[in-house]
Amino acid sequence: MNVTSLLDLTGIFVFALSGAVMGVRKRLDVVGMAVLASMTALGGGILRDLILNVRPAAFESLGYVLVPLLATVIVFFWHPQVERSMPAVLVFDAAGLGLFCAVGTEKALTFGLSPLHAVLLGVTTAVGGGILRDVLAGQIPSLLYDRQLYAVPALLGSAVMASLWRLGHAGWQATLAAAVLAFTLRMFAMRYSWRAPLARGVPDD
Amino acid sequence: MNVTSLLDLTGIFVFALSGAVMGVRKRLDVVGMAVLASMTALGGGILRDLILNVRPAAFESLGYVLVPLLATVIVFFWHPQVERSMPAVLVFDAAGLGLFCAVGTEKALTFGLSPLHAVLLGVTTAVGGGILRDVLAGQIPSLLYDRQLYAVPALLGSAVMASLWRLGHAGWQATLAAAVLAFTLRMFAMRYSWRAPLARGVPDD
C-alpha cells in the first residue's frame, strides 16, 4: 500500500466517522449508522465515477467497504469519546476534504475532462458524500446554508490541481500540494470563522 | 451556436433562476444558491445521461457550467426584482419544461430506447432537476403534491415527440412541435388551474 492509498483510506475513515456520529445523534440503529457512514465516505467518489462512466472504485476495493464498517463499530461502542474528540475529527475531515478534491480532480483529468469540468467533479467528490449524509438524515445539507467555507477550499484546491496538470506537473507531488492548500484554507476558515455571504439584503442573524 | 443550443441554454437559465430563488427563500448562503441553481438546471439531464450510460453533457459543455453561475450572480444581487418578475420566470420555466422533455425524448430515441422508455426518460429530463432542487432544499418535491399539471404536459410533449419519430419525422421541426405543445399545455394548466386528482375518497382541502 502506497502513501496515496493510505491517505485515501484515512479520508474515508474520518468521513465515515462523521456519518456514524450523525447516526447516533439522530438515534438511528446500527444499520442506519453503517449506511450513513458508508454513504458519507463513499458517496462523493461513487457520484464522481458514475459521471465519469466507470465502475465506482468503492465496488472494486476491499478497504473502501471495510473502513466505513470499522468506523461504525468504533462509534457504536465509543461514541461519547468520539464526540469529545470531534475537534480532532474536524482536522482529519479537512484533510479528507483536501485529499478528495485533489484526487477527484486528477481522476477527472485522466479521463479527459476539461480543466473546468474536472474542477467541478473534484468538488463533487469532496462534498458529495456529506450532502448525501445530510439528505439521508433528513436535513438540508449543511454545505448549503452553514456559511462555513467548506466548498470554497475544495474549489481552490481543485483549481490548483487542474492548473498544475495543465502546466505539466502531474504526479503525487501536485496532488499533495493541492490537497495541502485546500486543507490549509479549510483550517483557516474554521479558525477565523470566514463565512460565505447571504444574498444581498437578506438580514444576517 | 444554433437555435436549439440557444433554447437549451435559455431553459437551463430559467431553471437555474428557480433554484437560486429557492436558495434565497431558504436563507442559504451563496454556495448553497449555486449548488441549488446548478442541480435544478442540470440535474434532469445528468440523470438522463447516467441512465443512457453516456457521460453527462453538463460535464462536456462550457455553457452548462457558466449559465447556472450567471443565474446565481443575478439572483444574489437582484433577488427582489427576480421575485417580482416570477410570473415571467414561470413562462420561461414552461418553455424549459417543453424543450427539455422534447430534447430528452429525442436523445433517448437516438440511443435506441423504445418509444415508451424514451417518453419516460424525456419526462425525467424535464422534471428531474426540480425534484433534486426540492429534495436538497429539504422539502417534498412540489411535483408530487402540488396538483398543478407539470409532469402531464411533459408526458404529452414526450409522447408526441416519440410518435413523430416513429412516423419518420425527426429533426428540429419535430422537436420544436413537441416542445411547443408541452409549453402550451403547461400555460393552459396554469391559466385555468387544471389540477391532478387525489386518490378517490381523499378529501380535497
Added chain:
Amino acid sequence: MNVTSLLDLTGIFVFALSGAVMGVRKRLDVVGMAVLASMTALGGGILRDLILNVRPAAFESLGYVLVPLLATVIVFFWHPQVERSMPAVLVFDAAGLGLFCAVGTEKALTFGLSPLHAVLLGVTTAVGGGILRDVLAGQIPSLLYDRQLYAVPALLGSAVMASLWRLGHAGWQATLAAAVLAFTLRMFAMRYSWRAPLARGVPDD
C-alpha cells in the same frame, strides 16, 4: 415468461403498492403516487445497474414500466382495501426483498464483482427503492431508524447467494434458495420483533 420473471414482476408490484400507499398517506396527487410507486419498485435496480455501468433494466422492459402504473391505479381507486390488507402486502414485500437481494447479487457476480461487493450491491438492490421512496416523501428512510430487521435478512440472503456461486451452484435453484432464506428471516424478524441495536448507551424508548 418464466418463473423468475414472474417473481420479479411480483416483487416490483408489491414494492410499487407500498410506494403508492405512502403517496396516499402523504396526500400526494396521482402524479406523486405514480412517481413514488415507480421509484420504490425500480429505484434499487436502477441504482444497481448504474453502478454496474449498464443500462438500467427498467428502461428496457415493458413490464417494469407498466406494473408500477397498475399498482398506482389500484391504490388510487381502492386504497382503503389495500391498507386493510397491508399485513398481506408485508408478506409480499418480504418476498420482494428476498428476491431482489438474490437477483441483484447474482447479476453483480455475473458482471465480475467480487463476492463481497456483489453482496453489497445485492443489498442495495433490495433496499434502495425503499430509501428513495422515503427521501422523496420527505422523511428519514425507515431502514435507518426503524430497528426492524430489514437490511439484515437481505444481507444474509445475498451472502448465501454469493457463497453458493463461489461453490459453483449458479442457476435458479441457488437464487431461489437465497431468496427463500432472506424471506424467511424477514418473516421471523416481523413475527418475533427482532430489533437492531442502538449505539451503546443510547437509551431505548
